[in-house]
Amino acid sequence: MIGRTPRASATAVVTAAALVLAGCAGGGLQQSSGAAAGGGSLAQKVDLTGQSYTVGSKDFDEQLVLCEMTVAVLESVKATVTPKCNIGGTEATRNALLGGQIDMYWDYTGTAQVTFLGGKPIQDARQQYDTVKSADLAKNQIEWLAPSAFNNTYAFAVSEAKAQELNLNSDSDMAAYYAKGGTGTTCVESEYLVRDDGLPGFQKTYGFQLPGGQPTVLETGAVYQATADPTKCLFGEVFTTDGRIPALKLRVLKDDKTYHPLYNAALTVRKPVFDKNPAIADAFAPVAAALTDEEMLKLNGQKSSDNVPQRKVARDWLIAKGFIGADQN
């Protein structure tokens, strides 16, 4: 998805520290290559000894977790890794990939289909992934590894208590609420206000019009906090896998007319890098499949709400799933 508000600089410092740590760990593992062999399930199938990769990411929490996860997975299959997580927004990160400053990062099928390839969103996850995969390879020499199960897209959320009271489950319920003259406030961030897959099309698809003076435009992070208090924002525009959703007890409304594009994530790799050893795809396929909406929500929540360092979030999860060995923490 296109650029989200970067976290405070404190996070940047933490990230920088994590990068340094990750870098050290990578070097250490290289020297003791054989030691981790018994480790995780990935190392038993894939061996990328002798390969070296530079891994990047965009600048929001989910990307930072995915970046650390990629570093850990590659280390577990004995590759040498240079982490360059937290590069910036979508444009900056994608340009770093195309320009060869990084070899890979996770991007979203919806973003690629609309922003990179100039197409219309496809409302079928598999079909959109296949379209993006073949087009991006042909046009830009970018390989898309297996897609994640999770879909991090836009949605509207309501506080759980209020959702029960008003019986709100889907975006059609939201439209009906306003059609009946409801006056609760809808809050969005400034980008959603003008995006092609944003509010104008949403109101059109669901056939309703917000009352005059609405929506209220807020800072991206403030939308979550404000939606927890229905008197401030009854409906808040959120990202479906944001960790603050469970933490603030929000209910995500179902997009029952599938208006919002699908944003499944996949590791995008430069073709020359991929061709050096295509077995890299086998290392990430099981990981991507295990990353469901629930798992990603949980991981993002650990990072954004509980402030666990992304390196620990990523590695603890990989170890718990048996993908990497416990000695790689």
Next chain:
Amino acid sequence: MTVPTTATPVAAPAAARRSLPRRSRALLVTPTIVVVTVGLVIVWIRSQDFTAPGRAPEGRALDLGGLLASFGEHVYLVAISTLVVVAISIPLGILLSRPSAGRLGDAVLAFGGFMQALPPFGVIIIMAFSPLGFGAPSAIVALVIASFLPVLTNTVVGLRQVDASYIEAARGMGMSAGMTLRLVELPLAVPVMVAGIRVALVLNVGTATLATFIGAGGLGTPLLSMLKLGRTDAAFAVAALVAALALFVDWLAAVAEQVVRGSGG
């Protein structure tokens, strides 16, 4: 004269010391720049084809009606917050400049320095979660916190710098303390005080772009959406409007200063 390091007075504009005709001519430069800038932005917007693939978001953000509404919200935020700043800071500055206030003035100015050092982005978000809630009132409070110091400092410093012999002469002529303040001290302090107000105005125009974070609108809304979507041209166009507004309000204050000085002198 004691001036805390955190609150250096802003120098009165050099123009204030020049002769009137030259100053009047200088006052024509800014409106010219403002009109040309706004004109160029509008011409550029109208020349763009927002129906081209992928450009619809820019079309929505740069819709002239919408921009005008955002502009109105921006002017409202700047106007109200500056009025509040003047209403608080000038009386407070006068009180603190009285000899009876003693060292209290320095303490208050130091506190003002602390308040201004708070990052406006943080203050504006915190205000939104105060009882004031989201919207313009919170934004105005945040703007006042961010901009009251220059006006306060310059009022205190402007009054303190008035030559003691003028005050003694006025008192010797039989003027009361209030008359001395009104007829001697304030007129002499006006250039320094207005310089402070001009700084506050320009600060407020810039800081008001943050109001979009808490639902108070303003030109920050189209600016931020274009920045987030990586539409540099469009973001630049909106930023140019903000800059033009800053220049314009600064110019208005300069004109007001001339009027005040003219009638007072």
